[in-house]
Amino acid sequence: MLEMFQYQFMVNAFLAGIMIALLAAFSGSFMVLRRYALLTETLAHSALVGVAVGILMGNNPVWMAVVAAVLSAWTIEYLRSFFHLYSDAILAIFLSGSLALAVIIVSLAGAFNSSLFSYLFGSILSVTREEVWTIFAVGIPALLLLGYYYKELYFIAYDEEVAKTSGIRVTMLNFMLVSIVAVIIALSIRIVGTLLIGALMVIPTVAALRYRLGFTSTVALSIVFALFSVIAGMMLSYLFSLPSGATIVLCVLAIFVISLVINRR
């Protein structure tokens, strides 16, 4: 089985996958606790608009995805904090709106083909060395920022208003968190795909919550779950020629079901 690492593309895929698992589970913990799980799904669809524009214009779709996801994240956060609109309603509007826009752009480009398919569902074979570098170059600063503001983000997740009254710059940190999440999602679409990255952000934390631990332990456990799912998913996908993103999601779902069963009370 280890012969898979003789292939450069497998090494690339594992490096990228491990980084994405770390980022997705860490940032996802805050999103789940803030009842913002659906934002990950919405931003993934916004990223798809960027991919579509990239395909239409012949630019690198990944960078266009980053731009689209970040713009969408800022708009959503702005609407949420300054207009006090219902968060879930805003997310629903953005989710379907983005998908509609992406479909129109892609059809204009005449590109309903395998290239789009790989962005939707992830493709282990498509990860280049250059993309691995990009993921690490953006991912490491993102991890450091999340780690640096870890305590503040936790406080905000528990009680945004009390955090504000204690002097924490809540608005700034909220924009930072959604920006980081947007970038992570856009960068991940090559590996797990637009339609599946939300699962990798949300399910490891939801599974870890079943063990009823403190916050730090819950985050650590969710990272372990995400890493395990990505590594196991990629191996299975290699061995049985399955789509990588879907295999990873099924692995994390299996962990969730096991966590649910052994912690039933």
Added chain:
Amino acid sequence: MTFEPAVFEVEHLELIAGGQPILKEVSFKVLQGEYCAVIGPNGGGKTTLMRLLLGLQKPTAGTIRLFGEAQARFRHWDRIGYVPQQVTQTDRLFPGTVEEIVSMGRISKLGWSKRWRKEDLRQIEGAMARMEVLDLRHRLIGELSGGQRQRVMIARALASDPKVLILDEPNTGVDQPSQQRFYALLRQLNRESHLTILFVTHDVGVIADDIGRLFTVNQTLSTCNDPKALMSCEGMSELYGIDAHLLSQHHRH
């Protein structure tokens, strides 16, 4: 004797929302070391007034000064501990030990390294000890009883070593013995630690002996300087119908 500015100094405060006046012509002062209760009917603007003091909402007109400084320029928010409404109804699944929750109150005091220093750990532990939750430090917040959770939330507010505590009816869903213990702890904080307390409550009858002054908020604010003689106070007679059971409680305890 040194001059100490008032903790809160509110002048001609007014809030109009959706064309409706919520608060008008509200002026009052809270001095350092005072224990003040705030009462009034539901929807009378008590919570809104607390939110205005904390800067969570902007007034339509009027000024708020905190420790002598205009609110817009005030930066020492760690001097104000806030315990919001519904502290007893937190999400049961939320991952957090008592220690993790209480530590939150200290975060704004962290330096650039974001690491807990000895002083921080001492204050966090001290806050837990004062609120008698030290033995619960490794328990999950979702597993605690209403009364225990209430004390944890106050410990969190105390962790930043504040000068003043704002409590907004934090006693919903707490049983009677826990309530009594809670009032005793507040009295202790005020008398022994000289903490200024602004307490929004329905149970003013029970703490009438502890508090120095009473504010009645019902769109406007009236001050009662002798809470023991509740009925003689301005504004009380209008409220009598609403808060009658609270006044009669005073005689039961």
